[in-house]
Amino acid sequence: MSLIMPEPDQLTLDNSESIIADLRKISKNVLSEEEEKAVYETDGLSVHRQRPIAVVLPETTKEVSEVLKYCYRNNIKVVPRGAGTGLSGGALPLKDSVLVSLGKFNKILDVDFDNRCVITQPGVTNLSITGAVQHEGFYYAPDPSSQIACSIGGNISTNAGGVHSLKYGVTTNNVLGIEMVLIDGTIIRLGGKNLDPEGYDLLGIMTGSEGLLAVITEITVRILKKPQSVRAVLIGFNTNDDAGNCVAEIISSGIIPAGMEIMDKPLIIATDNFAKAGYPRDVEILLIVELDGTESEVDTLINRVLEIAKKNKASYNRASESDEERLRFWKGRKAAFTALGVISPDYICMDGSIPRKKLGNVLNEIASLSKKYGLSVANCFHAGDGNLHPLIMFDSNNAKELKKAEAFGADILKYCVKVGGVLTGEHGVGIEKRDLMCEMFNNDDIQQQLSLKKAFDEKSLLNPGKVFPVLHRCAEEGRVHIHKGKTRHPDLPRF
Amino acid sequence: MSGTYTPNNQEEISQFIYDSYQANKPIEIVTFNSKPIGRSIQCSQTLDLRKNSGVIEYAPEELFIKVKAGTPLIDILEILKSKKQSLGFEPVDLGYLYNGKSNYGSIGGVTSCNLSGPRRFKSGALRDHLLGFTAVNGKGECIKSGGTVVKNVTGYDLSKLLAGSYGTLSVLTELVFKVVPEPEYAETFVLYDLNPKKAMEAFSVAMKTSLEVSGACFYSKKNTEFLRLNDIDSSKSVTAFRIEGPKKSVQERIVSLTKIFKEIKEKTVLELYQSNLFWKITANLECFSNSQNLVAKISLPPTETAGFISQFCEDDIMDINNKYFVDWAGGLVFLEINDKDPSYLILEKIKKFCKEKGSHITIIKANDNLRRTGFFVSTSDENIKILAAKIKQSFDPKSILNPGKIYAGI
Numbered sequence: 001m002s003l004i005m006p007e008p009d010q011l012t013l014d015n016s017e018s019i020i021a022d023l024r025k026i027s028k029n030v031l032s033e034e035e036e037k038a039v040y041e042t043d044g045l046s047v048h049r050q051r052p053i054a055v056v057l058p059e060t061t062k063e064v065s066e067v068l069k070y071c072y073r074n075n076i077k078v079v080p081r082g083a084g085t086g087l088s089g090g091a092l093p094l095k096d097s098v099l100v101s102l103g104k105f106n107k108i109l110d111v112d113f114d115n116r117c118v119i120t121q122p123g124v125t126n127l128s129i130t131g132a133v134q135h136e137g138f139y140y141a142p143d144p145s146s147q148i149a150c151s152i153g154g155n156i157s158t159n160a161g162g163v164h165s166l167k168y169g170v171t172t173n174n175v176l177g178i179e180m181v182l183i184d185g186t187i188i189r190l191g192g193k194n195l196d197p198e199g200y201d202l203l204g205i206m207t208g209s210e211g212l213l214a215v216i217t218e219i220t221v222r223i224l225k226k227p228q229s230v231r232a233v234l235i236g237f238n239t240n241d242d243a244g245n246c247v248a249e250i251i252s253s254g255i256i257p258a259g260m261e262i263m264d265k266p267l268i269i270a271t272d273n274f275a276k277a278g279y280p281r282d283v284e285i286l287l288i289v290e291l292d293g294t295e296s297e298v299d300t301l302i303n304r305v306l307e308i309a310k311k312n313k314a315s316y317n318r319a320s321e322s323d324e325e326r327l328r329f330w331k332g333r334k335a336a337f338t339a340l341g342v343i344s345p346d347y348i349c350m351d352g353s354i355p356r357k358k359l360g361n362v363l364n365e366i367a368s369l370s371k372k373y374g375l376s377v378a379n380c381f382h383a384g385d386g387n388l389h390p391l392i393m394f395d396s397n398n399a400k401e402l403k404k405a406e407a408f409g410a411d412i413l414k415y416c417v418k419v420g421g422v423l424t425g426e427h428g429v430g431i432e433k434r435d436l437m438c439e440m441f442n443n444d445d446i447q448q449q450l451s452l453k454k455a456f457d458e459k460s461l462l463n464p465g466k467v468f469p470v471l472h473r474c475a476e477e478g479r480v481h482i483h484k485g486k487t488r489h490p491d492l493p494r495f
Numbered sequence: 496m497s498g499t500y501t502p503n504n505q506e507e508i509s510q511f512i513y514d515s516y517q518a519n520k521p522i523e524i525v526t527f528n529s530k531p532i533g534r535s536i537q538c539s540q541t542l543d544l545r546k547n548s549g550v551i552e553y554a555p556e557e558l559f560i561k562v563k564a565g566t567p568l569i570d571i572l573e574i575l576k577s578k579k580q581s582l583g584f585e586p587v588d589l590g591y592l593y594n595g596k597s598n599y600g601s602i603g604g605v606t607s608c609n610l611s612g613p614r615r616f617k618s619g620a621l622r623d624h625l626l627g628f629t630a631v632n633g634k635g636e637c638i639k640s641g642g643t644v645v646k647n648v649t650g651y652d653l654s655k656l657l658a659g660s661y662g663t664l665s666v667l668t669e670l671v672f673k674v675v676p677e678p679e680y681a682e683t684f685v686l687y688d689l690n691p692k693k694a695m696e697a698f699s700v701a702m703k704t705s706l707e708v709s710g711a712c713f714y715s716k717k718n719t720e721f722l723r724l725n726d727i728d729s730s731k732s733v734t735a736f737r738i739e740g741p742k743k744s745v746q747e748r749i750v751s752l753t754k755i756f757k758e759i760k761e762k763t764v765l766e767l768y769q770s771n772l773f774w775k776i777t778a779n780l781e782c783f784s785n786s787q788n789l790v791a792k793i794s795l796p797p798t799e800t801a802g803f804i805s806q807f808c809e810d811d812i813m814d815i816n817n818k819y820f821v822d823w824a825g826g827l828v829f830l831e832i833n834d835k836d837p838s839y840l841i842l843e844k845i846k847k848f849c850k851e852k853g854s855h856i857t858i859i860k861a862n863d864n865l866r867r868t869g870f871f872v873s874t875s876d877e878n879i880k881i882l883a884a885k886i887k888q889s890f891d892p893k894s895i896l897n898p899g900k901i902y903a904g905i
């Protein structure tokens with residue numbers, strides 16, 4: 001598929017050989033053979049592929065700094081990469097770029113129970129952090145489904161969420177500090193083992209910045225003590241509306257479940273076949289609600305949730321009676337993407353966020369779009385926080401189907417924005433949703449974000465072509481949303 | 496243009512800033528002027544935002560409220576209360592600190608200071624609850640970021656940056672906050688007569704349990720007389736732990752705490768009413784009510800706090816005796832600094848300590864002299880200052896919004 005990326009710089013391409021030689025003087029881990037680079041040519045959004053000039057795997061912050069300084073001086077683009085599980089193409093290399101992989105930053109540096117935090121290098125996987133602290137009953141809260149594979153550095157850069165974000169927050173609510181390297185090689189440390197760094201909240205702006213502002217080389221996260229008791233309930237419904245209303249009512253009754261997930265019929269069957277989770281197969285929609293706290297608290301809350309479910313015409317319910325059973329409930333949901341891979345050769349995963357009360361609405365709209373495009377769709381939602389993952393199935397051998405699938409996905413996201421939601425809840429904009437940014441933001445909004453980018457990276461060398469529409473695109477397509485029929489200050493610069 | 500301008504709405508705010516941008520005229524931004532915080536600035540123009548006020552949308556079932564930035568915080572709290580909801584960062588009323596009377600100020604002012612109360616270490620800071628905003632930047636352009644939903648990674652998270660920027664990047668016009676259900680019930684478990692070191696150890700022990708402590712503070716024995724609560728013995732140091740949730744669960748967890756601290760003889764439990772009062776007094780820094788001295792807050796890794804206290808707060812042998820208290824389960828110290836030493840030697844020493852121990856100090860109450868000449872935040876990293884200056888420029892290229900409020904020259 002054609003994807004417009006910033007024009008490759010011919011001089012850089014012509015100098016590839018000498019650039020590789022120079023990089024070898026800085027780092028002993030420089031990959032430049034085609035087959036070595038092939039591993040890095042794509043991320044979780046595998047419909048797009050591109051090999052960079054070279055892949056560098058630095059081992060120290062100083063090396064990262066030197067690589068960046070070199071690229072900065074020679075006007076070479078840099079793409080940072082963690083584990084490459086990103087679903088929006090954020091780590092897709094550019095033809096004339098150097099890919100900086102944090103793969104060798106794979107050590108946990110300090111486990112500090114007294115200050116309830118862990119200091120780690122960015123290449124460490126999300127799950128290993130919990131692995132390092134669970135013997136004392138602690139864990140790291142944000143739990144993306146990709147947690148076995150994705151890196152904590154990637155999590156910071158995408159502000160990853162998980163099924164427990166409803167109660168315990170997403171990545172940004174759980175990071176205490178970072179060390180980062182700016183494109184000119186400057187090393188900066190933000191925050192640490194204490195709360196709320198002073199001055200501007202640079203840590204907040206770095207979280208979710210998709211590798212456009214700086215390369216993260218060290219991270220301090222807070223860890224939490226595991227709750228005394230955790231139980232989950234499965235609740236089945238026959239209609240989207242009943243399920244949607246049940247979710248809204250649980251939340252408005254003052255209960256904040258630890259997690260609240262929805263799957264529709266195609267996924268119930270696919271995940272149950274795949275993971276033997278014990279799901280009911282005769283319901284249209286399945287809700288998994290997890291509650292935690294003290295034992296008596298959890299029991300009280302489970303009863304309240306079941307009452308609300310009954311009121312909303314639930315046709316099935318089952319509360320977990322053991323931790324084994326609870327984990328089995330989750331095993332299906334967490335394997336959703338893999339399970340779907342078994343039934344469809346290809347799918348794209350969308351990631352809109354909507355107001356909870358629109359859940360039923362949006363599900364119905366997705367169903368009618370599915371008919372319109374003639375493509376099947378399966379849905380899993382982080383229902384508690386209104387974050388949807390429609391999975392659109394297609395066959396990549398049929399070129400038309402990919403185009404259709406992408407148009408279908410874009411329509412879903414536009415609908416999300418229309419009902420008061422946003423384009424992406426946790427996967428990031430990357431290249432995938434870049435050209436939809438003007439659905440949500442006007443020219444001034446985007447211009448402000450671009451000037452902030454310049455404050456960090458005035459030459460726009462770090463991960464260019466991501467997140468923002470490539471130069472002029474928004475305006476050329478006439479999609480700039482003009483407020484009240486006129487732009488406000490026509491004399492100010494535009495992008 | 497000079498004097499005070501009080502616009503009615505965003506359009507007028509935008510026009511005023513646009514004109515000031517064209518004319519290179521700096522602006523001091525205030526709403527109720529309840530928080531004389533930050534370095535003092537000299538501007539011929541003051542932009543008073545109190546008229547840009549009112550609730551735009553409150554959706555209790557969606558857990559958000561959208562308000563104009565000039566809305567008095569107290570009004571917002573009352574509306575939320577009617578639906579048994581509140582703001583999760585436990586807003587702080589600094590009115591007591593500045594002039595002895597309640598004055599929550601405006602939601603815009605509180606947001607600009609990223610002020611969060613005792614629940615912060617468990618539930619996050621104000622910035623963690625700000626879902627989105629509309630603002631006017633230093634060129635007069637209306638910009639927005641975020642939305643009304645909790646999960647959102649569409650573009651840079653500018654809400655984080657604007658929270659705590661003290662009005663130096665943009666003028667906030669509309670804010671969307673996440674709201675949370677009010678806890679059903681609460682009690683506070685109190686240990687008496689611990690010395691600071693023992694109190695910090697007690698925090699550490701409690702925080703390593705799964706009892707979900709949602710407030711943990713320490714008042715030394717010389718700073719308890721203002722705690723005029725029936726159920727508190729204010730002749731001894733107080734180490735307090737708040738437990739919230741369904742009543743039965745709260746009481747079970749209080750029993751667990753009692754067991755954990757069984758060797759400590761003197762202890763008590765504050766029930767709902769007294770507990771709520773205790774944390775209100777704590778959140779509002781009432782121990783410094785009407786203080787005539789400087790007040791600073793120091794954010795530390797909890798394990799450094801005992802050392803900090805013995806150096807700067809209380810030490811019998813060294814005859815150090817400053818009024819202070821510890822919040823955030825050991826992560827935050829509020830310290831009163833005697834205003835008599837004009838060289839503020841102690842501030843320099845604290846800055847040095849902070850640099851060495853991964854901590855930082857923010858002056859929250861200063862006299863006019865220090866606000867003109869002194870520092871407000873302790874950032875010592877020149878590279879951070881350079882980056883901060885560039886960020887300021889990206890929002891406010893001519894530096895007309897609260898110039899110099901956080902850093903001199905930025």
Ligand SMILES: Cc1cc2nc3c(=O)[nH]c(=O)nc-3n(C[C@H](O)[C@H](O)[C@H](O)COP(=O)(O)OP(=O)(O)OC[C@H]3O[C@@H](n4cnc5c(N)ncnc54)[C@H](O)[C@@H]3O)c2cc1C
Nearest residue numbers: 082083084085086090144145151153154157160161211216
């Ligand atoms: C099966 C599956 C399930 C998933 N489930 C979830 C989920 O539940 N929740 C969720 O939020 N996401 C999910 N994801 C998406 C993905 O795992 C997350 O976005 C994750 O945070 C990416 O981490 P990564 O290490 O793979 O980063 P990459 O894909 O390598 O990079 C992601 C972005 O971050 C940048 N980046 C990476 N490391 C750094 C660094 N050290 N410094 C600066 N920039 C950097 C890259 O440039 C890129 O823009 C899922 C993905 C898959 C494949």
Ligand SMILES: Cc1cc2nc3c(=O)[nH]c(=O)nc-3n(C[C@H](O)[C@H](O)[C@H](O)COP(=O)(O)OP(=O)(O)OC[C@H]3O[C@@H](n4cnc5c(N)ncnc54)[C@H](O)[C@@H]3O)c2cc1C
Nearest residue numbers: 524525526527528529530531600601603604607662666667
């Ligand atoms: C009753 C009273 C007592 C006072 N006592 C003292 C005193 O003891 N000592 C003293 O020196 N001064 C005192 N002052 C003056 C005081 O410093 C200022 O008037 C005050 O800062 C204003 O309001 P606020 O309560 O709404 O938030 P503010 O205190 O107005 O604002 C706090 C911070 O947020 C910024 N801000 C506010 N609204 C916005 C917005 N919408 N967008 C962006 N930034 C914003 C401001 O620029 C400021 O940095 C007092 C004032 C009053 C009215």
